[in-house]
Amino acid sequence: MAEIRYLGHAGFTVEHNGTRLLMDPWFFPAFLGSWFPYPDNRHLLPEVRDGHWDYLYVSHAHEDHYDEKLLAGLDRSITVLVAKYRSKIMVKHFRALGFENVIALEHKESLELAPGFTVTVYLDTSHKEDSGLLVDVDGYRFLDLNDCNTAMSELPTDVDLLAAQFSGAMWYPNCYDYPPALMAEKVAGVRGDLMDTLYRKAKLTGARAYLPSAGPACFLDPDLAEYNDRDSTIFPVWDQVADGFTEACPDIEVLRLGPGDSLDVDPAAKTAVTRRLPDSTLDEDLGAYRERRRAEWEEFHEGPEPEVTMGEVEGYFSTLQRWNKRFLGDYSKDIRLITGTTNWDVRLGRLAEHFVIEGEEPYDPDYTLLVPPRVLRAIVDGRTGWEEALLSMRLGLHREPDVFDLTFMGLLRYGNHPAQTMQMLRERQNTETIERGGLRLQRFCPHAGEDLSFADIGGGRIECPRHHWIWDARTGKCVDKASIDLRVEVLDENSPVLVAEKTQDQLPS
Numbered sequence: 001m002a003e004i005r006y007l008g009h010a011g012f013t014v015e016h017n018g019t020r021l022l023m024d025p026w027f028f029p030a031f032l033g034s035w036f037p038y039p040d041n042r043h044l045l046p047e048v049r050d051g052h053w054d055y056l057y058v059s060h061a062h063e064d065h066y067d068e069k070l071l072a073g074l075d076r077s078i079t080v081l082v083a084k085y086r087s088k089i090m091v092k093h094f095r096a097l098g099f100e101n102v103i104a105l106e107h108k109e110s111l112e113l114a115p116g117f118t119v120t121v122y123l124d125t126s127h128k129e130d131s132g133l134l135v136d137v138d139g140y141r142f143l144d145l146n147d148c149n150t151a152m153s154e155l156p157t158d159v160d161l162l163a164a165q166f167s168g169a170m171w172y173p174n175c176y177d178y179p180p181a182l183m184a185e186k187v188a189g190v191r192g193d194l195m196d197t198l199y200r201k202a203k204l205t206g207a208r209a210y211l212p213s214a215g216p217a218c219f220l221d222p223d224l225a226e227y228n229d230r231d232s233t234i235f236p237v238w239d240q241v242a243d244g245f246t247e248a249c250p251d252i253e254v255l256r257l258g259p260g261d262s263l264d265v266d267p268a269a270k271t272a273v274t275r276r277l278p279d280s281t282l283d284e285d286l287g288a289y290r291e292r293r294r295a296e297w298e299e300f301h302e303g304p305e306p307e308v309t310m311g312e313v314e315g316y317f318s319t320l321q322r323w324n325k326r327f328l329g330d331y332s333k334d335i336r337l338i339t340g341t342t343n344w345d346v347r348l349g350r351l352a353e354h355f356v357i358e359g360e361e362p363y364d365p366d367y368t369l370l371v372p373p374r375v376l377r378a379i380v381d382g383r384t385g386w387e388e389a390l391l392s393m394r395l396g397l398h399r400e401p402d403v404f405d406l407t408f409m410g411l412l413r414y415g416n417h418p419a420q421t422m423q424m425l426r427e428r429q430n431t432e433t434i435e436r437g438g439l440r441l442q443r444f445c446p447h448a449g450e451d452l453s454f455a456d457i458g459g460g461r462i463e464c465p466r467h468h469w470i471w472d473a474r475t476g477k478c479v480d481k482a483s484i485d486l487r488v489e490v491l492d493e494n495s496p497v498l499v500a501e502k503t504q505d506q507l508p509s
């Protein structure tokens with residue numbers, strides 16, 4: 001027998017014959033005090049912090065997985081398991097915290113923790129540094145994918161239990177200034193894409209059961225209260241998507257667990273029996289929760305509004321661009337930072353002097369970021385990165401044209417770790433191709449490296465199965481969501497996949 005216990009969000013424990021594994025425990029607010037676990041799991045903190053753990057696995061560096069405040073309180077003799085990322089970020093983090101036994105595992109590398117208890121790490125092998133863990137206890141296979149997007153061709157199969165994200169964890173589109181109707185359309189699109197990706201993961205892994213997890217979080221700071229709206233954001237709760245899942249995956253059992261609930265696993269019978277605690281809950285009274293954590297979300301607002309100077313902004317972007325010189329190449333972009341009452345126009349890609357101009361509005365920027373002074377102060381000081389600042393939902397965004405710019409976002413999100421932007425460069429140059437439906441096309445998606453062997457091809461279009469970018473099958477021109485084209489060569493002019501589907505107004509009435 002083995003026990004899998006849910007800690008809330010993406011946290012689990014697995015115990016088998018006395019060996020105890022702790023996975024992604026998250027308790028304290030993340031991303032500039034904005035995200036909190038939902039439902040509240042703080043009642044589990046003492047037993048997690050003071051418990052005896054043989055192994056700890058932390059999937060990636062996002063603060064809702066790598067909870068430094070909690071980790072700093074754990075016994076340093078625990079053996080830490082992390083994925084071997086190019087940036088080595090996880091190893092560096094844990095060493096800095098004083099953990100000496102840190103094992104970094106490659107993609108698909110396994111480790112036997114004890115007889116009959118093996119783990120295997122699955123990486124997102126693109127520039128994104130994220131991982132999932134396959135836990136095998138006497139043949140019962142529990143795959144915790146949290147919010148990791150391992151390429152579909154790389155996923156394990158014959159999975160008994162899948163835990164994976166179904167709700168969003170991203171600032172797009174809700175931080176953009178779209179008018180209400182367009183926002184609603186974009187939110188619906190993202191929610192649909194998230195579920196479609198989940199269905200594919202569930203089917204490809206052969207999952208027999210699915211456990212909704214890894215979100216949504218909640219936002220207790222009243223400034224961010226709008227993001228708790230489960231209808232108008234990309235952060236739905238399970239009940240809103242449950243019917244769709246059942247329809248798409250009718251043979252997969254859904255197991256609902258609240259923080260503290262557990263599964264008694266019988267590996268021989270391949271069964272997992274749910275054990276709910278009498279007081280466990282699947283939702284939360286946000287008003288009461290907000291009061292309980294008042295001191296924690298108020299911390300962000302403490303002290304006078306900080307100031308940031310033009311010289312600091314210029315110095316920051318100058319360094320960022322220097323670190324990513326090869327990645328940027330001849331790229332250029334005009335952005336505007338609006339912080340408090342100050343505007344700065346930043347001309348990215350021009351390392352000449354004075355590429356930051358204050359307040360004159362001499363040109364229309366391609367991208368405008370409303371950044372509260374506290375957030376910009378934290379970024380300039382290196383206390384947080386743009387990725388975390390964006391995830392905090394404390395920024396407002398506008399882009400013109402409304403097209404995703406991979407280089408700009410790559411610079412902001414990964415520019416502090418040039419190992420990641422260099423990988424983006426390699427991905428751009430990757431020449432591996434596949435042949436499908438009379439086409440030869442690049443194998444990996446130019447967005448985030450999904451394996452296009454699993455793309456939907458037909459009706460004159462190629463659609464990536466992960467975030468659903470769409471390209472013209474004949475030309476490779478990106479026709480939806482972004483502006484990055486796909487390398488495509490037509491091998492068979494008569495291929496049926498080239499025939500465009502008729503649009504509604506072309507159909508005979």
Ligand code: FES
Nearest residue numbers: 445447448464467
């Ligand atoms: S990986 Fe994002 S659209 Fe393909």
